[in-house]
Amino acid sequence: MAKKFRVGLIGYKFMGRAHSNAWRQAPKFFDLKTNVEMHTICGRDTAAVQAARAKLGWQFAVADWREVVESPLIDIVDIGTPTFTHAEIAIAALKHGKHVLCEKPLGRDLKECEAMYAAAKKAKVVHMVCHNYRRIPAIALAKRMMTEGALGKIYHFRARYAQDRLADSEFPLDWRLKKETSGSGVHSDINSHIIDLARYLVGEFTEVCGIVHTFVPERPRAELLTKGKRQYGKVTAPDSAAFIGWLEGGVMANLEATRYALGRRNHIEVEINGSKGSIYFDFEDMNKLKFYNGEDPKDRQGFRDILVTQRDGVQPYVTNWWPPGHGIGYEHTFVHAVADFVNACADGKPVQPTFEDGLKNQRVLTAVEKSSAVGKWVKV
Numbered sequence: 001m002a003k004k005f006r007v008g009l010i011g012y013k014f015m016g017r018a019h020s021n022a023w024r025q026a027p028k029f030f031d032l033k034t035n036v037e038m039h040t041i042c043g044r045d046t047a048a049v050q051a052a053r054a055k056l057g058w059q060f061a062v063a064d065w066r067e068v069v070e071s072p073l074i075d076i077v078d079i080g081t082p083t084f085t086h087a088e089i090a091i092a093a094l095k096h097g098k099h100v101l102c103e104k105p106l107g108r109d110l111k112e113c114e115a116m117y118a119a120a121k122k123a124k125v126v127h128m129v130c131h132n133y134r135r136i137p138a139i140a141l142a143k144r145m146m147t148e149g150a151l152g153k154i155y156h157f158r159a160r161y162a163q164d165r166l167a168d169s170e171f172p173l174d175w176r177l178k179k180e181t182s183g184s185g186v187h188s189d190i191n192s193h194i195i196d197l198a199r200y201l202v203g204e205f206t207e208v209c210g211i212v213h214t215f216v217p218e219r220p221r222a223e224l225l226t227k228g229k230r231q232y233g234k235v236t237a238p239d240s241a242a243f244i245g246w247l248e249g250g251v252m253a254n255l256e257a258t259r260y261a262l263g264r265r266n267h268i269e270v271e272i273n274g275s276k277g278s279i280y281f282d283f284e285d286m287n288k289l290k291f292y293n294g295e296d297p298k299d300r301q302g303f304r305d306i307l308v309t310q311r312d313g314v315q316p317y318v319t320n321w322w323p324p325g326h327g328i329g330y331e332h333t334f335v336h337a338v339a340d341f342v343n344a345c346a347d348g349k350p351v352q353p354t355f356e357d358g359l360k361n362q363r364v365l366t367a368v369e370k371s372s373a374v375g376k377w378v379k380v
């Protein structure tokens, strides 16, 4: 086995926990081409990051991300901080020759994403955006089936990412609802995930027509709520978005992202219709892929449930987990992402979605915002 990769992770909250778990589990369940060492975790609050270090399994903790990206001991920088920090941290890490795994969306806008991709190209290292939903076994199987032509000529791609926490108008104004910290709010936060699925499963967007909107214009400021004060601030980023578009090859697309879908906690659904069949995926039932084969005998046609848990290489990723029928969950998607990323670093080969994919994703996000502003179709 080649040298060991020492990892530095920035951020210890939601994604910090998900990524720490992935770094812990990947070497235990996958035959990685290189050993990994969970070296340093970083967060601004010294006491909290020390607690996270002990709990999440890191050796060292620091309060300034520059210590991680500049350290000669670190080989991989993993960015799990809010979107407004991605560009500065990633570009600095790339300049120091680190391989970089960065949470989505890649940056806040086209300018940041272009700079990040340019830095990545120049650094000649491995770079990846953490669109983990690509690595759900059912989605990876859908990709395989599409590549093999199981659906024939593709007509429609439709996807919806729906949550409901903003339906409470008193939900706090956090970094995700401000333009300067999130880029474009719910649009870039969760539409970026299903744009990634469209690009992965079908191809590039060529033209879009969309609406982005903010339903609740003011919310209690999060940083004051923690101090017991209730003061309202302006929501400056979209809290919902929907668009239609054309994907290459004349595929019609419609995508929607919202946090106002009461009853939907983390609902991601994808349906693709082709000349020979359809597939349907629902994240709330993530171990299954529904497949309709138009070539089935007429008397038994219907969507079938493919339980994506078959081992021995039959279905993607699941060989490394449990016996057939023993499902996996959200956290496994990050383990798959980390395992693929580490092997790519060992091989010195690109692994998708790269920073170039992050930039292409941003082009779609930006085109939708532009379309909403001008009320017209916009080329991507």
Ligand SMILES: NC(=O)c1ccc[n+]([C@@H]2O[C@H](COP(=O)([O-])OP(=O)(O)OC[C@H]3O[C@@H](n4cnc5c(N)ncnc54)[C@H](O)[C@@H]3O)[C@@H](O)[C@H]2O)c1
Pocket: 010, 011, 012, 013, 014, 015, 016, 042, 043, 044, 045, 065, 080, 081, 082, 083, 085, 103, 104, 105, 130, 131, 132, 189
């Ligand atoms: N792939 C996914 O499914 C998924 C899910 C949620 C969030 N995300 C993305 O992950 C990123 C982080 O989101 P989150 O939900 O974990 O946010 P969070 O608010 O839960 O955590 C952010 C972390 O970053 C730290 N942080 C903020 N600024 C910092 C700085 N300057 N230096 C060091 N640490 C800093 C905070 O202390 C905290 O530990 C975002 O870009 C978000 O879009 C991805």
